[in-house]
Structure formats: structure tokens, C-alpha cells
Amino acid sequence: MKDRTIILALYYSLYGNVFALMKEAAAAAAEVPGTEVRLRRVPELIPEAVIRENEAMSKARARQADVPLAGLDELAGCDGLLLGAPTRFGNMCSQMRNFLDQTGGLWQKGALAGKPAGLLTSTNTMHGGQETTLVSMAFTLLHHGMVIVGVPYTVPELSTTRGGGTPYGASRLAGEAGSPPSPEETAIARALGKRLAEIAVRLKG
Numbered sequence: 559m560k561d562r563t564i565i566l567a568l569y570y571s572l573y574g575n576v577f578a579l580m581k582e583a584a585a586a587a588a589e590v591p592g593t594e595v596r597l598r599r600v601p602e603l604i605p606e607a608v609i610r611e612n613e614a615m616s617k618a619r620a621r622q623a624d625v626p627l628a629g630l631d632e633l634a635g636c637d638g639l640l641l642g643a644p645t646r647f648g649n650m651c652s653q654m655r656n657f658l659d660q661t662g663g664l665w666q667k668g669a670l671a672g673k674p675a676g677l678l679t680s681t682n683t684m685h686g687g688q689e690t691t692l693v694s695m696a697f698t699l700l701h702h703g704m705v706i707v708g709v710p711y712t713v714p715e716l717s718t719t720r721g722g723g724t725p726y727g728a729s730r731l732a733g734e735a736g737s738p739p740s741p742e743e744t745a746i747a748r749a750l751g752k753r754l755a756e757i758a759v760r761l762k763g
């Protein structure tokens with residue numbers, strides 16, 4: 559039997575917004591025949607005591623308790639990547655930056671070259687940097703030789719959304735802690751997950 563196409567759905571989420579969006583993209587990727595999706599989070603950098611004392615952070619942490627931490631070997635071994643991180647001052651969060659900064663060895667080996675990647679983020683404000691955050695992640699992945707998969711305007715919700723969703727990747731305007739993305743944000747995240755998985759299957763051949 560042909561090997562399954564491994565999609566790594568790798569993310570960081572402090573309050574759960576990126577987590578919720580990533581689950582939609584990952585679910586759509588898993589519906590593409592021949593794929594196996596692995597949902598993983600990158601390690602935390604915030605001190606445990608800070609998280610324990612913050613109710614919203616603690617609750618979001620509890621909702622993600624079942625998601626394993628990612629290893630660099632899993633990144634090297636994937637056939638396609640969904641990468642999600644919240645916006646920090648218009649950029650990716652330090653937890654994701656820190657994880658990616660450990661991938662120099664993979665870069666030297668060209669371990670990710672030619673593999674497709676799709677990007678996801680979340681912000682608190684409409685014009686708070688969704689596109690810049692998505693592009694900030696693309697910069698690193700382009701250095702790795704990855705093929706960035708965006709969202710085409712053939713996805714109707716890209717033209718009708720009043721919240722998140724961009725041609726550079728899926729995104730959302732954060733809501734109440736634990737709330738789901740809007741229907742348009744969900745449709746765009748699912749379209750990205752499906753597209754990324756279909757391209758990964760084709761590239762693997």
C-alpha cells in the first residue's frame with residue numbers, strides 16, 4: 559500500500575483561538591484521501607506560575623492537554639505543514655519563533671525543501687497584523703524551500719468575510735475565550751487545510 563501523506567498541524571495558542579482555527583484546517587486535511595494528520599503544539603515559554611494564576615490561560619491550556627508537543631523529527635518527517643501562531647505586535651509569537659529557530663539542522667539538510675505549507679493566525683483587532691504575521695511565518699518557511707500554499711479567491715468566503723481570512727492564509731478575529739471562529743473564518747480555514755493536503759498528496763506522488 560502507498561505510504562500515507564503526513565500532514566503536520568503545528569501550532570501555538572495561548573488562549574485557544576489559533577487552536578480552534580487549526581482544528582478546522584486539520585479536520586479538512588484529514589478528509590482528503592491518503593492523508594494522516596498529526597496535531598502538535600510547540601513548547602510553552604511562559605513561566606508555569608504565570609499561566610496557573612491566569613484563568614483564561616489555564617482554561618485554554620486544559621483544553622489542549624491532549625495535544626502532544628512537537629519534536630523536530632516530526633517536522634522533518636512530514637509531507638505537508640499547517641503552521642499556526644497568534645499575532646504578537648504584528649509578528650508571530652515567540653514560542654513559534656523559538657521552535658523555528660531550532661530548525662537550522664533541518665535547513666542544512668534541506669529536510670523541508672519542496673514540501674507545501676499553509677499558514678494560520680489570530681488577532682484581537684481587525685487590522686492588528688494578520689497578514690504580516692502570516693507573512694512573517696512564510697519568510698522562514700521560504701528559507702527552508704517550502705512551497706507556500708495560500709487561499710485563492712475561488713473560496714467565496716474570502717470575499718464575504720467581515721472578520722478573518724486572507725489570501726496569505728487562514729485567520730480569525732479572536733472572540734470570547736473558547737468561542738469558535740465565524741462561519742466564514744471556518745470555511746476559509748477548511749479550504750486551506752483541504753488545499754494544502756491535496757497539494758501534499760500530489761507532490762508526494
Ligand SMILES: Cc1cc2nc3c(=O)[nH]c(=O)nc-3n(C[C@H](O)[C@H](O)[C@H](O)COP(=O)(O)O)c2cc1C
Pocket residue numbers: 570571572573574575576577644645646647648649680681682683684685686687731732
Ligand atoms: C504580547 C501580545 C501582543 C499582541 N499583539 C497583537 C497585535 O499586534 N495585534 C492584534 O490584533 N492582537 C495582538 N495580540 C492579541 C492576540 O494576537 C490575540 O489575542 C490572539 O487571538 C491570541 O491567539 P490565541 O488565543 O491562539 O493565543 C497580542 C497579544 C499579546 C499577549
